[in-house]
Amino acid sequence: MIDVLLITNKGDITTDFVIKQLTTSKAKFYRLNTEDILTKVSLSFNFHKNEFILSDNERQIKIDLLKIKSVYYRRPKLPNIDHNDLTNGEKKFILNEISNYLEGLYKILKNAFWISSVFSIREAESKIHQLQVAKELGLNIPPSLITNEKDFAIEFVNEFECIIKPIKTGFIEDQGNEKIIFTTLFTDKKELERVKHCPTYFQKFVNKTTDIRVTVIGNKVFSAQILSQEHAETKVDWRKAETIKLKYEKIELPETLINLCIKLTKRLNLNFGAIDFVRDEVGNFIFLEINPNGQWAWIEKQLNYNLSYEISKLLIDGKI
Known part of the structure; x- marks a missing residue:
């Protein structure tokens, strides 16, 4: 019986980190690469028999969706509809149907433990909503x-x-x-x-001295300092470090800020959050945004934070 469902795409390397931990823990999991729908994978929602089944036709696996305990929602993608006999309008229709098909899957799994609920992620992605909640909680925002x-x-x-x-x-x-x-x-x-x-x-x-990425997993917080101000190219946006090797350091945050980061993710109904702060010239931590489904594998590799273990543990436990 499969307990953990990972919903993503074939190219999502971050999910590989979690799968390695789940395998080590001998957890029963299945990775659903959503591009495989219509080719290798099918979903069946039989309301007459109350059976909701995910079938992997290549591996000869059938999964009872009602028995899924935990879901890791990462980066699903729609399949490529490349049938030459279809018009563009027909292809668009099929993709819309598949999108709604997946929405049904997410709703069917509503009683499972999610990292994080797709519906919470969508709401939390609103920068306007983020700023409003962050300000209400007392975080410093520019x-x-x-x-x-x-x-x-x-x-x-x-x-x-x-x-x-x-x-x-x-x-x-x-x-x-x-x-x-x-x-x-x-x-x-x-x-x-x-x-x-x-x-x-x-x-x-903000005239910043450093960028800070805070990763919240359940009730645990992991903080990384990005030394972006050492290079002209990355002074405004550290992601511009395409040809530069930035330095990263672990950093201890004040307890009050750690608690605010946890409160923010909880208020947004998230079990994971990647939060960006900057530190100004007088030492204040300034909130910029939260990515409810942000990348974290690079932090694990750079600073040896065992983030994949923490995520896999939550998925296995099915709770915080």
Whole structure:
């Protein structure tokens, strides 16, 4: 009997770390790469017999979904519909049906323990919601404005030196290639004329001494300091370190901040969170955002935090 279901895609290396731990613990798990739906994998929801079955036709496995204890939700992808005899409209219809099919799977598994619920993740991805909750809890947040009103934007950038960043996704697809949208220092006020065309996220630029990534897993907190200010390229956004080897260090956070990080994830109904802070020149910890399904394997590799063990343990226990 399968106890743990991991929902992701074939290229998700992070899930491999968890699988290694689950295997060591001799847990009974199944990795569902959602691109395999229609080819290797099928889902059947039989309401007449009250049977909800995941079938792996290649491995000859049938899983009773009602007996799944825990779910690790990572990065599912829709399959590639490459049938030449289908129109683009028909392909779009099929993908929409598969998307709704997967939504049904998530609902059927609602009584399982999730890291984390897909519905909680979606709500928590809202930067507006994040900032509201973080402020209510007492976290320090920079002055922030999200708007498509030019006059408000002008007033804000006249008051503060600003960065701009996306409200939600950090990627844009251009001619089939996925490009990262980095946090950028705002310098050209003439660009404010374009604010009316797209909601824009302005935030006061913080003169930081370091970036901090906090990973919350259940009630445990793991903190990493990213020495981003040692290089000009990474002073605004440390993710620009494509050709630079950044240094990382473990860091002890104040107990009050640790508790606030746990409270934030709980308020957002998450069992995992990757939280970004910066530390300003006087030592204050400034909250930037929480990624409810962020990457963490790089921290495990850089600093030997046993994050995969902590995640696998929660999945095996089925509770915090």
